[in-house]
Each structure stands twice: as C-alpha cells, then as structure tokens.
Amino acid sequence: MKRFLxxxxxxxxxxxxxxGCRFFCGYPITPATELAEAMSLRLPQVDGVYLQAEDExxxxxxxxxxxxxxxxxxTATSGPGYILYADxxxxxxxxxxxxxxxxxxxxxPVSGITGAPGQGEFYLTRYPTQGGNFECVTLAPNSxxxxxxxxxEAFYLSERLRMPITVLADQLIxxxxxDITVPETDDEMAEMGFRTWPRKTCMGPEFYxxxxxxxxxxxxxxxxxxxxxxxxxxxxxxYDIEEVTEHHRHAYRLIYKVRNNKDLFNHHYEKKFxxxxxxxxxxxxxxxxxxxxxxVEKARSQGLKVGALxxxxxxxxxxxxxxxSTKYLAVELNWDGEMVREVQRATPKDSDVxxxxxxxxxxxxxxxxxxxxxxxxxxxxxxxxxxxxxW
Amino acid sequence: xxxxxxxxxxKYLRTRKxxxxxxxxxxxxxxxxxxxxxxDELGLEKDDIxxxxxxxxAGRQTFATWLGDGFAGTHGRVYAIARGLRIALPKEKKIIxxxxxxxxxxxGLMHLIxxxxxxxxFTVIVNDNLGYQSTGGQFGFTTPxxxxxDSSPYGMFEHNLMSEGxxxxxxxxxxxxxxxxxxxxxxxxxxxxxxxxAIMNPGFSLVHMPYPCPTNFASRHxxxxxxxDIYRWMQEQAAPLGEEKPDTxxxxxVYVDKSGSRPEFSDHVWRxxxxxxxxxxx
Numbered sequence: 269m270k271r272f273l274x275x276x277x278x279x280x281x282x283x284x285x286x287x288g289c290r291f292f293c294g295y296p297i298t299p300a301t302e303l304a305e306a307m308s309l310r311l312p313q314v315d316g317v318y319l320q321a322e323d324e325x326x327x328x329x330x331x332x333x334x335x336x337x338x339x340x341x342x343t344a345t346s347g348p349g350y351i352l353y354a355d356x357x358x359x360x361x362x363x364x365x366x367x368x369x370x371x372x373x374x375x376x377p378v379s380g381i382t383g384a385p386g387q388g389e390f391y392l393t394r395y396p397t398q399g400g401n402f403e404c405v406t407l408a409p410n411s412x413x414x415x416x417x418x419x420x421e422a423f424y425l426s427e428r429l430r431m432p433i434t435v436l437a438d439q440l441i442x443x444x445x446x447d448i449t450v451p452e453t454d455d456e457m458a459e460m461g462f463r464t465w466p467r468k469t470c471m472g473p474e475f476y477x478x479x480x481x482x483x484x485x486x487x488x489x490x491x492x493x494x495x496x497x498x499x500x501x502x503x504x505x506x507y508d509i510e511e512v513t514e515h516h517r518h519a520y521r522l523i524y525k526v527r528n529n530k531d532l533f534n535h536h537y538e539k540k541f542x543x544x545x546x547x548x549x550x551x552x553x554x555x556x557x558x559x560x561x562x563x564v565e566k567a568r569s570q571g572l573k574v575g576a577l578x579x580x581x582x583x584x585x586x587x588x589x590x591x592x593s594t595k596y597l598a599v600e601l602n603w604d605g606e607m608v609r610e611v612q613r614a615t616p617k618d619s620d621v622x623x624x625x626x627x628x629x630x631x632x633x634x635x636x637x638x639x640x641x642x643x644x645x646x647x648x649x650x651x652x653x654x655x656x657x658x659w
Numbered sequence: 660x661x662x663x664x665x666x667x668x669x670k671y672l673r674t675r676k677x678x679x680x681x682x683x684x685x686x687x688x689x690x691x692x693x694x695x696x697x698x699d700e701l702g703l704e705k706d707d708i709x710x711x712x713x714x715x716x717a718g719r720q721t722f723a724t725w726l727g728d729g730f731a732g733t734h735g736r737v738y739a740i741a742r743g744l745r746i747a748l749p750k751e752k753k754i755i756x757x758x759x760x761x762x763x764x765x766x767g768l769m770h771l772i773x774x775x776x777x778x779x780x781f782t783v784i785v786n787d788n789l790g791y792q793s794t795g796g797q798f799g800f801t802t803p804x805x806x807x808x809d810s811s812p813y814g815m816f817e818h819n820l821m822s823e824g825x826x827x828x829x830x831x832x833x834x835x836x837x838x839x840x841x842x843x844x845x846x847x848x849x850x851x852x853x854x855x856x857a858i859m860n861p862g863f864s865l866v867h868m869p870y871p872c873p874t875n876f877a878s879r880h881x882x883x884x885x886x887x888d889i890y891r892w893m894q895e896q897a898a899p900l901g902e903e904k905p906d907t908x909x910x911x912x913v914y915v916d917k918s919g920s921r922p923e924f925s926d927h928v929w930r931x932x933x934x935x936x937x938x939x940x941x
Contacts (some may be wrong), residue, residue: 287708291747312931312936313665313936315932317928317929317932319746319928322769323769325736326739326773329736329740330746331743333740333743333747334746336730336747337744337746337748338747339746355733355736356733356736359732359733406921486838489709489748490749490752492727492728495729496723496729497730497731498723498730499720499730499733504941507675507723508719508722508731545832551794568672579709597733
C-alpha cells in the first residue's frame with residue numbers, strides 16, 4: 269500500500285485505474301478539471317487513453333464508443349456538464365453499456381459558483397435522461413479515500429448490472445487534500461474491500477434478454493458476434509422495433525435488473541449512534557455528513573439521543589432504513605430540499621420529517637446542535653433570514 | 660461488373676431489414692447499394708466492417724441492415740461514438756456510418772468537425788434528402804434556396820451551408836478531412852469509385868450523396884410524388900466537377916484526396932501512449 273496526501277480527484281483516478289479503466293474522455297470544468305488532468309498524466313502510464321472532447325455530450329459519447337469496443341471507460345464533470353450527459357446517458361441506459369460517470373457537485377443552478385460545493389443533482393442522478401422506464405444507481409462518497417473505493421465499486425456495478433453508474437461527489441470532496449491509502453496488489457484491494465469485475469463480451473444472438481438477471485455481458489462491436497445496439501426499443505436480438513409489448517419487456521429489464529438486485533449495493537451506508545432507536549435520525553450524504561457526524565457525536569456527549577444515517581448508495585433510495593416512526597432531519601447542500609422528499613416518502617406516515625439546507629456553504633455544528641435541540645423539544649424550526657429554512 | 664442486388668443482399672445484408680420500409684421511389688436504397696457495391700469490389704467481408712447509423716430516414720432505414728456488427732447513435736452523436744470506438748478497435752476494422760443531412764450538417768456538425776480535425780478513420784456517407792423528411796418535410800442545412808417545404812412555405816430563404824457560395828465541404832476540408840467527395844445517387848459507378856477511395860483512406864472520409872425524396876420533398880416543392888420528376892430535377896442540377904453550369908447545385912466528384920497526408924487519430928493516440936509509457940515524453 270502507498271500513502272499520499274492528495275485530493276479526491278487523485279483518489280478517483282487511482283480507483284478507476286485499479287478497476288481497469290483505460291479510457292477517459294472529459295471536458296474541463298471546475299471542480300472536476302483536476303481529475304481530467306490526473307487522468308491525462310496517469311492513463312498513458314498504464315496503457316490507457318485520455319482524450320478531451322468538444323463538449324461533455326461528446327465526451328460521454330466517446331466513452332460509450334470505447335465501451336462499445338470493449339474498454340472500461342469513465343467521464344467526469346460538474347453539474348453544468350452533467351446536464352449535457354442527458355443525451356448519452358439515455359443511450360447508455362437503453363443499450364446497457366457499462367460506464368462510470370463522476371459528478372463533482374457545485375452550487376447552482378446553471379454555472380452558479382465554481383468554487384462552492386452543492387447537492388443540487390440528487391434527483392438528476394436518478395433521472396439523468398428523458399423518457400423514464402429505467403432505474404439508476406448512484407453512489408455518494410464523503411471522503412477522498414471513499415471516492416477511490418466507490419469509483420472502483422461503480423465500475424464493478426456497471427459491469428454486473430450492464431449500465432452507466434454515477435458517483436456523486438461534491439467540490440469539497442474532489443478538491444480537498446486528505447490522507448489516502450492506495451492498494452497495490454489484488455490482495456490489498458480485497459483486504460480494503462475493493463471489488464472488480466472483468467469486461468466480457470455478449471456472444472448473442474440474444475443481446476437484450478427479457479430478464480432481470482445480472483452478469484449478462486454488454487454488446488461489443490468488432491468481435492464478430494453480429495451485435496446490434498441502438499437508441500430505439502430493441503428486440504431481443506437488437507433490432508429496432510415499434511411495438512409496445514417489446515418495449516414492456518425492455519423497460520422491465522432496465523428497471524428490475526436494478527430493483528431485484530439491490531443486495532449488490534445496498535450495504536453502502538454508515539450508521540452512527542443508531543443502535544438505541546434514537547429520538548432523532550439525522551440523514552445526509554456526501555460532505556455535509558462529515559459535519560453531521562461530528563455534531564451528532566457532540567449531541568450525544570450532551571445527552572441528546574440523536575443518531576446519524578449516512579447514505580452512500582443514494583439511488584435506488586434505500587427505503588429500508590426508514591421503517592421506524594420517529595423524528596428525521598435531512599441535511600443537504602441545497603435550499604430547495606431534495607433528499608428530504610424521499611425521506612418523507614419512505615418514512616411511516618406518523619413520522620416527523622424536517623429539513624436543514626445550506627446553499628453554497630456547509631452547515632455549522634452550532635446550527636446543527638441548535639436544530640437537534642429544537643426538534644427534540646418539539647419547537648418549530650424557524651426561518652432565520654436567508655440562512656435557515658424550515659421545510 | 661454487373662451486380663444483382665439479390666447477390667449483394669445475400670452476402671452482406673440482413674433479410675429481416677431488406678427490403679427496407681422506405682417510401683416508394685425513395686433514392687436511399689440506391690445510395691445504400693452504392694456503398695455495398697464498393698465494399699464488395701474492395702473484397703471486404705462482413706466482419707471487416709462495423710456499421711453505424713444515425714436517426715432520421717437515412718439512419719433508421721440503414722440500421723441493422725449490415726450482416727455484421729451494427730450500432731446507431733442518437734441525433735448527431737454517432738461521430739463521437741465512432742471516435743471512441745475507433746480507439747478501442749484494431750485498425751484493420753473499418754467503420755462506415757450512414758447518416759442523414761440533418762444529422763451530419765445540423766445537430767452533429769460539431770462532432771463531425773472534431774472527427775475531421777482528429778482524422779479519425781471512418782467513412783461517413785451523408786445521405787442527403789435535402790431536409791428533415793422523416794419528420795414530415797422541413798428545411799435543413801442543405802436545402803436549396805427557394806425550395807418550398809412544410810417549414811418554408813414561401814420558399815427556403817434562410818442562408819445555409821449550401822447557399823451564397825458556401826459549401827459544407829469547405830468547412831470539412833478546413834477542419835482536416837483527408838477524403839471528401841460528393842455524388843448524387845444517380846452517379847452510379849463514379850459514386851462507387853469514390854466510396855471505395857473513402858473506405859480505403861486511413862483517416863476521416865466523407866461522401867455527400869444527395870438523393871431524391873418523392874414523398875415529402877418533391878410533393879411540396881415540385882407538386883409531384885412521381886419518382887421520375889424528382890430524379891430528373893436532381894439530375895438537372897448536378898454536374899461533374901469542372902463541368903458545372905451556372906445553375907449547378909451539386910458539383911460531383913472527389914473534392915479532397917489527401918489520403919495519408921496526416922496521422923490517423925487512433926494510430927497517433929496509441930503510438931503516443933506507447934511512447935509516453937516507454938520514455939515519459941511525447
């Protein structure tokens with residue numbers, strides 16, 4: 269193992285290379301630029317190709333092409349680029365092409381502030397393209413070290429589920445310097461919980477079977493299989509067809525290959541102080557979870573019965589964590605309240621769901637502690653000017 | 660050499676998709692046959708070629724017709740997919756893309772230019788039916804001036820890539836394309852020869868092939884769905900390069916043949932990667 273004091277972007281690069289990624293195509297955008305730079309430095313050293321595309325839409329399409337040719341591929345961007353992935357994301361979902369997409373979130377909408385973290389793409393990573401009739405998987409790490417592992421995990425899942433997977437980070441995670449340990453051997457990878465899966469080729473003639481089965485390799489061009497893939501509804505052989513019954517079968521697979529195989533990824537979460545049925549469960553993901561964890565520790569030391577639930581696998585939303593009727597507080601880096609809507613949906617009807625959002629900055633520990641106290645005393649959360657909004 | 664379509668179909672195409680669902684009198688099948696004939700004359704086999712398509716009439720009708728591997732991109736993106744695929748494929752595998760004018764010169768023009776810029780080894784056959792015909796007949800970026808379509812009921816007046824002396828070929832040449840040709844679909848053996856050169860060029864090749872659409876284009880502009888009327892109209896406005904008349908819209912022949920003058924994209928990238936790995940420099 270090697271240790272570094274490095275950024276999340278560095279960690280993502282190493283995680284991708286460990287997973288077998290040998291093709292990266294991107295477009296410069298803060299705060300994901302350093303990731304592209306790191307890829308341009310590292311990939312040629314491991315027989316990989318780094319390319320810069322004409323825009324993000326082109327970048328993800330180039331990744332699709334490389335994956336279609338049998339390479340493990342990745343692209344990375346921030347919100348304004350992620351929205352340009354909408355077109356290729358749909359293609360990769362429909363054609364079931366393994367890919368990894370990293371989104372380093374910054375505050376928006378649109379360009380917003382380049383140097384401020386944001387969590388405005390919670391729903392966008394669930395609905396990254398149009399048309400519906402698909403399910404998505406999103407992993408949201410909260411540290412550089414976890415970025416490395418989750419990017420590797422995203423490659424693993426993308427191969428087994430035959431689909432593009434989003435790793436949703438934010439500006440603080442990708443740009444921040446942290447202590448990072450990089451495994452160097454297969455044994456070290458296994459010891460650290462890194463999972464990999466080799467690329468295989470679908471030999472056909474059934475390229476799009478109507479099943480929720482895992483481990484069906486993707487269609488590959490150039491291997492003489494007569495493989496077909498297109499943006500249209502496919503028959504089982506890959507022919508384009510305008511038949512609703514065929515579309516039902518296609519949509520079934522796109523949705524249920526994920527929903528029926530959640531045990532592949534639903535162990536990705538972290539619970540702190542959750543064993544004694546806390547009176548308040550604080551739910552978060554990504555960077556704010558680090559503040560939340562500290563605040564919850566402090567709250568416990570003050571005798572407040574508060575627990576922290578950190579989601580790493582944020583999509584499909586892990587409803588199983590929300591079966592208990594109690595008070596919940598969703599903490600997010602946005603003011604509009606995104607994850608909190610899912611928390612409210614997933615919790616029993618008599619639960620009490622609250623929201624604390626920040627916009628371009630992080631929640632502070634005093635703010636969190638004050639909020640915990642108020643909620644536990646059944647006092648209403650008040651709007652403090654622009655700063656704190658009751659949901 | 661005389662070709663019977665049925666022999667070419669048996670050898671190279673999927674009978675499930677041939678005959679296509681194209682409208683009666685559509686010229687796309689002629690262009691398609693030109694490409695298949697060129698492939699056959701070059702002695703290429705089904706596994707030598709990966710066939711990509713776009714959307715619209717040209718893309719949808721040609722998708723999954725090739726007996727070997729085939730893919731289709733969304734609107735205008737197939738060039739970007741093909742560039743990624745080019746990196747992954749061995750260089751002896753050829754990529755042919757059959758696309759439409761809206762796809763190549765409208766929504767996909769930026770990706771097309773960057774494919775020419777990088778001299779990526781694939782052949783783009785732009786089957787140009789002079790507008791957006793699969794959506795019912797709207798003007799496009801090669802629709803001749805004055806032509807009436809459903810979205811230019813008074814006649815095409817917006818300047819496009821084929822008006823005022825402009826030519827999309829100039830853009831592509833300036834972007835670094837190493838083989839460019841233009842043929843109307845009735846050019847026959849001359850078109851086959853150009854497509855053969857395009858396929859064999861180890862770099863970015865494009866053949867622009869206008870073809871008649873009796874159903875939408877001709878019915879609006881000529882007031883006739885008779886195939887003979889639109890074929891005659893198109894042929895009257897086409898002439899070989901060097902023999903153009905003042906009213907020639909499509910000068911046909913090879914525009915650019917700089918085969919081998921620039922490094923090919925994938926070859927260049929892989930050579931450089933290998934050198935960096937060995938020496939740490941480019």
